[in-house]
Each structure stands twice: as C-alpha cells, then as structure tokens.
Amino acid sequence: DAGVIQSPRHEVTEMGQEVTLRCKPISGHNSLFWYRQTMMRGLELLIYFNNNVPIDDSGMPEDRFSAKMPNASFSTLKIQPSEPRDSAVYFCASSLDGRSGYTFGSGTRLTVV
Amino acid sequence: EDQVTQSPEALRLQEGESSSLNCSYTVSGLRGLFWYRQDPGKGPEFLFTLYSAGEEKEKERLKATLTKKESFLHITAPKPEDSATYLCAVQSVDSNYQLIWGAGTKLIIKP
Numbered sequence: 001d002a003g004v005i006q007s008p009r010h011e012v013t014e015m016g017q018e019v020t021l022r023c024k025p026i027s028g029h030n031s032l033f034w035y036r037q038t039m040m041r042g043l044e045l046l047i048y049f050n051n052n053v054p055i056d057d058s059g060m061p062e063d064r065f066s067a068k069m070p071n072a073s074f075s076t077l078k079i080q081p082s083e084p085r086d087s088a089v090y091f092c093a094s095s096l097d098g099r100s101g102y103t104f105g106s107g108t109r110l111t112v113v
Numbered sequence: 114e115d116q117v118t119q120s121p122e123a124l125r126l127q128e129g130e131s132s133s134l135n136c137s138y139t140v141s142g143l144r145g146l147f148w149y150r151q152d153p154g155k156g157p158e159f160l161f162t163l164y165s166a167g168e169e170k171e172k173e174r175l176k177a178t179l180t181k182k183e184s185f186l187h188i189t190a191p192k193p194e195d196s197a198t199y200l201c202a203v204q205s206v207d208s209n210y211q212l213i214w215g216a217g218t219k220l221i222i223k224p
Binding site for chain 1: 144154158215
C-alpha cells in the first residue's frame with residue numbers, strides 16, 4: 001500500500017489567493033482527519049470525516065476553511081482567501097476507525113506571503 | 114480538562130545510552146494512549162497503542178509502558194537512526210476519534 005498520499009508537498013502562495021490541498025487515504029480506511037501543525041500550537045485537528053461524512057469540523061479556524069470528501073478515496077481542504085497566519089504544515093491521516101492508530105501522509109507545507 | 118504533558122522537551126544521548134521519555138496525562142477515562150515518531154519533513158508514524166495500566170509493548174529498541182497517570186517510552190541502546198521527535202496522544206472514553214496530543218520530545222542520538 002502506498003500509504004496516505006498528499007499533494008502538493010509544498011505550496012507557496014500570495015495572501016488572498018485560494019489554496020487547495022489534496023489527500024488520498026488508505027483504501028478501506030473509513031476515517032479521515034485533516035490536521036495542522038505549527039511550532040506554537042503543535043498538532044490541531046481541523047476536521048474529521050467518517051464514511052465520507054463530516055462529523056466534527058469544530059477545529060476549522062474560520063469560514064475561509066472548507067473541506068470535502070466526495071468519495072472514499074479523495075478529500076480536499078480549501079483555504080479561500082489565504083492569509084499569512086495560515087502558514088503551517090497540513091497533514092491528512094486515515095484509520096480503519098477513529099479508535100485505531102492513524103496513518104499520516106507526508107504533509108503539505110503551506111507558506112502564504 | 115483533558116491534558117497531555119511530555120518531558121523532557123529535548124533529550125541528547127550518546128549512541129548506546131539507554132533512557133526513557135515520559136508522557137503524563139489527565140483524562141476522564143482512558144480509551145487508549147498512542148505513541149508516534151515524527152522525522153523532520155514527514156508525518157507522524159504510528160508506533161504503539163496502549164489500552165490499560167500495566168500493559169507493555171515492544172518494537173526493536175523501543176518499549177512502551179502504561180500506568181494510570183503516565184506512559185514511558187524506554188529506548189534501549191539507541192542508535193543515531195532513532196533520532197526523531199516522539200509524540201504521545203490520548204483518547205478519552207468520551208470520544209471515539211478525538212486525540213489529545215502532547216508537544217513531543219525531540220530525541221537526538223549522537224554517534
């Protein structure tokens with residue numbers, strides 16, 4: 001298995017631009033998580049999907065953030081408009097169920113200038 | 114309030130020098146405690162899940178133990194390739210998905 005696949009690996013964008021991050025979870029995993037990691041705040045859960053349905057989006061910082069999971073093999077996290085404070089590493093993770101160990105992707109390092 | 118505290122923040126060891134990392138937790142009821150390893154530029158890699166006090170798990174030079182208040186990650190005769198940040202997370206019985214993460218311990222093994 002190729003693991004959780006995220007793209008792009010790096011993204012540099014200007015403030016105000018739209019950014020879309022992509023994730024392909026492990027086949028058969030029914031739980032998908034989007035996390036953000038910064039030095040100051042560590043790992044923060046943004047949103048949790050179970051069987052493609054958003055269950056908990058309380059961690060999404062603002063209306064500028066949105067996430068979708070149109071099918072079991074694909075999810076996106078969109079930021080529109082982006083701001084410099086959104087600069088962080090964004091991870092996607094999947095698991096067989098929410099209680100099992102997660103498998104993380106390699107992350108997308110986002111820099112907003 | 115549920116909380117996870119890891120110590121020390123950073124640990125430098127000589128190759129072969131055994132030591133332990135600590136993860137102290139406060140949670141209403143523990144569903145599981147997770148250990149992950151994170152290398153620079155990569156996502157966290159799952160190591161262990163512990164469910165009840167007294168449980169132990171081993172993988173190569175690593176052994177994780179659990180009590181009702183804390184977990185230890187023991188590293189025996191470490192090698193430079195064990196250098197990484199080790200993250201601890203707990204899941205409460207109140208949630209079947211939410212993890213509460215510690216800030217991590219950065220481990221550096223010098224040859």
